[in-house]
Amino acid sequence: MELKNKPPRERIVYVASQLFHQQGYNATGINEIIEKAKVAKASFYQHFKSKENLALEYLEVRHKTWFEGLKHFTEEKTAPKEKVLSAFDYLEQMNEKENFRGCCFLNMLSEIQPDNVRILSVIQKHKTELQNFFIDIIGEENDAFIIYMFFEACMIDSQVYRTQNLIEKTKNNIKNLMK
Amino acid sequence: MELKNKPPRERIVYVASQLFHQQGYNATGINEIIEKAKVAKASFYQHFKSKENLALEYLEVRHKTWFEGLKHFTEEKTAPKEKVLSAFDYLEQMNEKENFRGCCFLNMLSEIQPDNVRILSVIQKHKTELQNFFIDIIGEENDAFIIYMFFEACMIDSQVYRTQNLIEKTKNNIKNLMK
Amino acid sequence: MELKNKPPRERIVYVASQLFHQQGYNATGINEIIEKAKVAKASFYQHFKSKENLALEYLEVRHKTWFEGLKHFTEEKTAPKEKVLSAFDYLEQMNEKENFRGCCFLNMLSEIQPDNVRILSVIQKHKTELQNFFIDIIGEENDAFIIYMFFEACMIDSQVYRTQNLIEKTKNNIKNLMK
Amino acid sequence: MELKNKPPRERIVYVASQLFHQQGYNATGINEIIEKAKVAKASFYQHFKSKENLALEYLEVRHKTWFEGLKHFTEEKTAPKEKVLSAFDYLEQMNEKENFRGCCFLNMLSEIQPDNVRILSVIQKHKTELQNFFIDIIGEENDAFIIYMFFEACMIDSQVYRTQNLIEKTKNNIKNLMK
DNA sequence: CATGAATGAGACTTCATTCAT
DNA sequence: CATGAATGAAGTCTCATTCAT
Numbered sequence: 053m054e055l056k057n058k059p060p061r062e063r064i065v066y067v068a069s070q071l072f073h074q075q076g077y078n079a080t081g082i083n084e085i086i087e088k089a090k091v092a093k094a095s096f097y098q099h100f101k102s103k104e105n106l107a108l109e110y111l112e113v114r115h116k117t118w119f120e121g122l123k124h125f126t127e128e129k130t131a132p133k134e135k136v137l138s139a140f141d142y143l144e145q146m147n148e149k150e151n152f153r154g155c156c157f158l159n160m161l162s163e164i165q166p167d168n169v170r171i172l173s174v175i176q177k178h179k180t181e182l183q184n185f186f187i188d189i190i191g192e193e194n195d196a197f198i199i200y201m202f203f204e205a206c207m208i209d210s211q212v213y214r215t216q217n218l219i220e221k222t223k224n225n226i227k228n229l230m231k
Numbered sequence: 232m233e234l235k236n237k238p239p240r241e242r243i244v245y246v247a248s249q250l251f252h253q254q255g256y257n258a259t260g261i262n263e264i265i266e267k268a269k270v271a272k273a274s275f276y277q278h279f280k281s282k283e284n285l286a287l288e289y290l291e292v293r294h295k296t297w298f299e300g301l302k303h304f305t306e307e308k309t310a311p312k313e314k315v316l317s318a319f320d321y322l323e324q325m326n327e328k329e330n331f332r333g334c335c336f337l338n339m340l341s342e343i344q345p346d347n348v349r350i351l352s353v354i355q356k357h358k359t360e361l362q363n364f365f366i367d368i369i370g371e372e373n374d375a376f377i378i379y380m381f382f383e384a385c386m387i388d389s390q391v392y393r394t395q396n397l398i399e400k401t402k403n404n405i406k407n408l409m410k
Numbered sequence: 411m412e413l414k415n416k417p418p419r420e421r422i423v424y425v426a427s428q429l430f431h432q433q434g435y436n437a438t439g440i441n442e443i444i445e446k447a448k449v450a451k452a453s454f455y456q457h458f459k460s461k462e463n464l465a466l467e468y469l470e471v472r473h474k475t476w477f478e479g480l481k482h483f484t485e486e487k488t489a490p491k492e493k494v495l496s497a498f499d500y501l502e503q504m505n506e507k508e509n510f511r512g513c514c515f516l517n518m519l520s521e522i523q524p525d526n527v528r529i530l531s532v533i534q535k536h537k538t539e540l541q542n543f544f545i546d547i548i549g550e551e552n553d554a555f556i557i558y559m560f561f562e563a564c565m566i567d568s569q570v571y572r573t574q575n576l577i578e579k580t581k582n583n584i585k586n587l588m589k
Numbered sequence: 590m591e592l593k594n595k596p597p598r599e600r601i602v603y604v605a606s607q608l609f610h611q612q613g614y615n616a617t618g619i620n621e622i623i624e625k626a627k628v629a630k631a632s633f634y635q636h637f638k639s640k641e642n643l644a645l646e647y648l649e650v651r652h653k654t655w656f657e658g659l660k661h662f663t664e665e666k667t668a669p670k671e672k673v674l675s676a677f678d679y680l681e682q683m684n685e686k687e688n689f690r691g692c693c694f695l696n697m698l699s700e701i702q703p704d705n706v707r708i709l710s711v712i713q714k715h716k717t718e719l720q721n722f723f724i725d726i727i728g729e730e731n732d733a734f735i736i737y738m739f740f741e742a743c744m745i746d747s748q749v750y751r752t753q754n755l756i757e758k759t760k761n762n763i764k765n766l767m768k
Numbered sequence: 769c770a771t772g773a774a775t776g777a778g779a780c781t782t783c784a785t786t787c788a789t
Numbered sequence: 790c791a792t793g794a795a796t797g798a799a800g801t802c803t804c805a806t807t808c809a810t
Contacts, residue, residue, distance in 0.1 A: 162341035205380035520699035559742035
């Protein structure tokens with residue numbers, strides 16, 4: 053992605069997204085962001101009232117692009133079973149692409165304070181949409197929640213062990229479970 | 232827990248455990264720890280070479296006590312199904328007790344850098360032992376992994392929504408699935 | 411020198427120069443520097459990436475001003491002998507002015523670690539320029555080195571005993587040696 | 590040198606001497622000393638009331654052993670010229686042996702505060718004895734001071750450039766100057 | 769809309785020293 | 790004579806944010 057020609061605001065969001073996801077939210081300082089985004093400090097605060105506001109934008113953008121990617125991956129399939137399996141393929145691809153850093157919403161959840169409702173609600177919205185995604189595919193709510201749980205656990209497990217092992221196992225299980 | 236009469240090292244670990252779990256690792260400074268543990272800063276560094284070393288001890292202690300709690304909860308049951316169900320009861324109880332802060336190992340995982348092998352391996356050890364815990368109960372490995380995935384997902388989900396809803400649903404599912 | 415109206419960076423360098431030279435490099439903390447320079451700590455680190463970078467600037471500035479002083483002292487003389495003698499006069503004057511603290515490059519040399527190439531090379535540059543200064547005046551290299559050695563030894567000796575005694579003796583010797 | 594079987598006090602002085610000379614006085618902490626000397630902290634303060642007292646002992650010991658080494662090097666020669674030349678040989682040998690760290694008395698001088706009379710007087714004593722050493726050999730005071738200045742300057746110069754170059758030049762000069 | 773300079777508060781860590789045993 | 794635990798002060802450096810231009 054060519055940053056040079058993008059407007060400052062986009063550069064900030066892009067750089068921050070990389071850094072927040074790879075090193076964590078608290079471990080990433082404003083200074084590092086503006087330096088790598090080649091933006092003056094005051095310009096940063098012109099666009100974002102605070103670091104937390106940047107975090108919100110980061111999550112919103114991620115929410116959008118992540119689901120776009122997911123839908124792009126699954127839309128070519130028609131059968132529910134195939135759609136579900138390609139959701140797990142998407143997971144594997146993202147793990148490779150992003151170095152097994154897991155779910156950036158859950159990572160953020162680990163770092164925020166319990167009273168931070170603004171960020172928490174974005175995280176909740178994201179997970180609720182994921183649940184609805186599976187409900188839409190599968191139809192039956194309880195089964196959809198089981199797949200959702202597999203999905204969440206696979207995401208976590210691949211972050212813990214930095215492998216796709218459990219995802220592969222789970223795809224096999226799904227092949228047997230869903231007729 | 233009465234801190235006053237405990238030796239400084241224990242006070243440090245106890246206070247740090249509370250704070251790391253409730254506010255996160257990076258959000259908790261040495262200053263806050265020593266102030267609440269009523270310990271001089273240099274005393275802290277006499278006991279722990281660095282903050283990371285304290286993190287390691289925190290995770291090791293947590294690993295030990297968490298499994299003690301889990302085993303204490305499940306050992307009175309004999310049937311595998313009952314044992315599994317009480318593991319989820321344990322989860323619910325911990326959520327209440329600790330304000331839905333989720334799994335401290337996964338929270339720490341979100342905050343460390345990818346190259347931090349020391350801490351990562353403690354996290355991996357913990358999750359591997361949890362898998363083995365379910366394998367021991369259930370016998371069959373694939374089924375055990377499914378329960379493990381339910382467990383992980385429930386832990387995450389209750390941290391996201393600050394409710395026990397998914398845990399309750401999952402316990403009902405398990406009652407039907409395991410005959 | 412009126413500090414109040416100077417920009418922060420100059421205030422820092424000026425105050426640090428005084429303190430480094432009078433108390434030594436390691437004995438002078440950032441806190442003392444910023445307090446006396448009336449500058450916030452973060453402002454300091456905006457201007458200097460580290461204390462060592464300040465040390466480098468300190469030596470560079472000193473290198474420049476010290477030679478300016480030396481040349482100012484000697485340029486009014488024409489005969490080599492007179493030029494050399496006024497170099498020693500300069501030494502005496504600096505001793506009085508700076509409380510017999512000796513050569514700040516040699517003082518720094520005592521404090522740095524052997525692998526600190528950045529600072530070492532500034533020190534070497536300074537001493538090489540001093541040798542060249544005497545070579546330019548005297549013409550013959552071996553004789554110039556003898557004067558250089560006298561100069562170095564006098565600088566050291568006056569720091570050890572806090573007197574100008576050896577300098578006076580040496581000036582007399584030079585009067586006899588150089589015809 | 591086998592440290593294990595020596596009494597604690599000797600171990601402290603030996604270790605401190607190495608560290609003070611190689612890394613500097615302020616850069617060497619008590620903790621590093623007692624750790625490498627394998628001595629408890631309180632034991633250290635049983636033997637030395639303060640770090641400064643250890644510094645004094647370090648300099649006193651060094652003063653003794655350094656002159657022993659010098660005399661050992663020069664006593665086999667009879668002619669003044671030869672004695673002087675072997676003093677410079679001693680310098681070269683010490684440079685090699687101690688990694689061109691220069692004169693530990695001058696290094697200490699760079700680190701102490703101007704009002705530290707206790708340490709200053711040890712340094713002065715050492716340099717005075719060196720002057721007397723050359724006076725004893727040469728007889729004539731003024732000539733002796735010239736040799737003393739050569740010696741001091743060579744010591745400094747070899748610390749600056751980490752070479753023996755100026756020492757070699759100076760030995761050649763002395764061969765010509767002293768008939 | 770963009771900027772470099774400045775900031776108070778706090779980060780983690782080490783200093784030389786003393787105390788109770 | 791020896792010791793491990795504890796300490797107040799200070800060390801260097803970074804945090805998110807604001808200000809004047």
